[in-house]
Amino acid sequence: MARIICPRCHCEKLYRMSTGKRRCSHCRYDFHPHRLPLYLTRDQWKSIITWFLLEQSSQTIANKTGIERKRVLRALTWIRRALIRDVPAVFSGTVEVDETYVGGRWKNKRTSIREKGTKRGRGTKKQPVFGILCRNGLVWAEIVDNVEAATLQPLITSKVKKGSIVCSDSWRAYTGIASKGFVHRMINHGERVYSDGKGNHINGLEGFWGYLKRKLAAKGGIRREKLFLYLGEYVWRYNHRKESEKVKLKRILELLEKEVGG
Numbered sequence: 001m002a003r004i005i006c007p008r009c010h011c012e013k014l015y016r017m018s019t020g021k022r023r024c025s026h027c028r029y030d031f032h033p034h035r036l037p038l039y040l041t042r043d044q045w046k047s048i049i050t051w052f053l054l055e056q057s058s059q060t061i062a063n064k065t066g067i068e069r070k071r072v073l074r075a076l077t078w079i080r081r082a083l084i085r086d087v088p089a090v091f092s093g094t095v096e097v098d099e100t101y102v103g104g105r106w107k108n109k110r111t112s113i114r115e116k117g118t119k120r121g122r123g124t125k126k127q128p129v130f131g132i133l134c135r136n137g138l139v140w141a142e143i144v145d146n147v148e149a150a151t152l153q154p155l156i157t158s159k160v161k162k163g164s165i166v167c168s169d170s171w172r173a174y175t176g177i178a179s180k181g182f183v184h185r186m187i188n189h190g191e192r193v194y195s196d197g198k199g200n201h202i203n204g205l206e207g208f209w210g211y212l213k214r215k216l217a218a219k220g221g222i223r224r225e226k227l228f229l230y231l232g233e234y235v236w237r238y239n240h241r242k243e244s245e246k247v248k249l250k251r252i253l254e255l256l257e258k259e260v261g262g
């Protein structure tokens with residue numbers, strides 16, 4: 001089996017639990033390391049994915065398909081884990097970078113971890129999220145421990161091709177990215193929602209944050225350690241929003257099969 005890493009924070013140091021699950025030493029996420037269990041038929045997967053694409057709840061999917069809710073929940077986790085991996089590899093051209101905070105109504109389980117505030121959003125119990133959006137409309141976003149330069153700049157360097165134009169607001173973590181080989185266009189905070197007419201704006205990412213927050217709010221509170229799965233889901237839905245349900249179904253089936261095949 002390939003090296004196992006935490007699907008949430010990519011940490012490699014894992015504890016093996018008596019159940020066979022692994023627990024991440026860094027973020028404490030518990031997960032099953034095995035590949036896709038073939039406990040559902042291809043037709044069952046198809047109907048679960050179809051209802052998932054229509055954003056139905058696990059209970060509704062269980063009722064519609066006649067599959068036990070527990071198995072539906074496991075299947076949905078497999079789907080979300082597959083979607084996380086289906087992201088654009090490298091961005092180029094003109095890109096927008098920005099960070100935001102999501103959550104606030106966590107279902108409490110291990111709420112004690114990572115409540116450390118940052119200067120921005122200080123005292124907040126919300127989770128910082130960092131995102132990159134390319135002007136072709138594709139977005140990438142991941143939860144981050146904090147919104148400082150040491151965290152955000154390596155993400156920009158690894159996800160954005162050198163020479164690209166990077167638009168950001170004036171948050172201090174973005175200071176100095178010009179020296180990393182990018183053309184940096186900074187938008188003043190007060191005017192960040194307006195375009196200056198030269199294409200220097202982060203309106204695309206603002207739009208995605210709005211979409212993400214509406215979707216998460218509609219969920220009515222999720223477990224904090226599961227946020228990365230929902231974030232991955234909504235990044236994927238956003239990136240594929242112009243495709244038909246049929247195309248999306250086919251794509252997700254292929255992703256899951258890839259997972260089974262290794």
Ligand SMILES: [Zn+2]
Nearest residue numbers: 006009024027
């Ligand atoms: Zn982890």
